[in-house]
Amino acid sequence: MGQLKAIIFDVDGTLAETERDGHRLAFNQAFSEAGLPWQWSAEFYGKLLEVSGGKERLLSYVRQYHPQFEPPVELAVWAAQLHRQKTKYYRQLLLEGSIPLRLGVERLIAEARGKDVRLAIATTSALPNAMALLEKFFHPTVFELIAAGDIVAQKKPAPDIYHYVIEQMHVSPRECIVIEDSQAGVQAATQAGLPTLVTQHEYTQNQDFPGAIAVLSDLGEPDSPFEVIRGDLGSFTYTTLDTLAFLQQQAVGNGQKGNG
Numbered sequence: 001m002g003q004l005k006a007i008i009f010d011v012d013g014t015l016a017e018t019e020r021d022g023h024r025l026a027f028n029q030a031f032s033e034a035g036l037p038w039q040w041s042a043e044f045y046g047k048l049l050e051v052s053g054g055k056e057r058l059l060s061y062v063r064q065y066h067p068q069f070e071p072p073v074e075l076a077v078w079a080a081q082l083h084r085q086k087t088k089y090y091r092q093l094l095l096e097g098s099i100p101l102r103l104g105v106e107r108l109i110a111e112a113r114g115k116d117v118r119l120a121i122a123t124t125s126a127l128p129n130a131m132a133l134l135e136k137f138f139h140p141t142v143f144e145l146i147a148a149g150d151i152v153a154q155k156k157p158a159p160d161i162y163h164y165v166i167e168q169m170h171v172s173p174r175e176c177i178v179i180e181d182s183q184a185g186v187q188a189a190t191q192a193g194l195p196t197l198v199t200q201h202e203y204t205q206n207q208d209f210p211g212a213i214a215v216l217s218d219l220g221e222p223d224s225p226f227e228v229i230r231g232d233l234g235s236f237t238y239t240t241l242d243t244l245a246f247l248q249q250q251a252v253g254n255g256q257k258g259n260g
Helices: 018-033 042-048 054-065 075-095 105-114 127-137 160-169 183-191 241-254
Strands: 006-009 118-122 145-147 176-180 196-199 214-216 228-230
Touching (some): 018 042, 042 054, 127 145, 145 160, 160 183
Parallel strands (some): 196 214
16 A cells, blocks of 8 residues: 555545535525525535635625625624524434435445544534534544634635644655545645545536546445546556555655646
8 A cells, every 4th residue: 555644535525415415405494594585506506615614605605695685793793603503404414314425435434444544534614514424424533633614724725724634643745645526625635735536526527626636426336436537547446545545656656746
């Protein structure tokens, strides 16, 4: 496995398809409870995802589409309150089993745990949202570091969250690989010098992912191979630790963050 010592995962869209059938629905429920006539369609939510972070996304939406809206308290305070209600609904959706893990995620994490490869989370999602998903599917000790929400000054595409993770874990970017799903995530990771693999999905399938080592449809399974959108995967048809080491060594050997 060469020098691969740690895998850093994004959460939303990477570990699970949380956006369309999770966060979006939870926001709509929160709007309804607050007596607001706003409803985000699946297509429209894809546009809103250009803004990282739930509270930030909500504030951006209000300022752009409802500039005359007057909340009962200061706008940022109101957004934080509504976001807390949205998080409650999101947790309910998880508990109901409405949001499954993406293909190959559970298997890859189990393999990494079995071979003592370190695991971490780097997400702009609020910590309660990230923890809701992680607690649903994994033991609390699986990820040695969970970096989420407002733990750093700037959210993706700024590299702050990834700088924080590698500093806290005391690892070199050359010893890690990141798994992301969005252009903003790739930009954040590669600016921190981290080789990055993308598993795209409905909302990010038209993004370019400059700097990514490779772009896949998903992580794949032995009986359900991934589709290679871009990159050299050799003879691999699903993602294992050997696959990640192969990609990570490509980046190290090329002396760059990615080949995109």
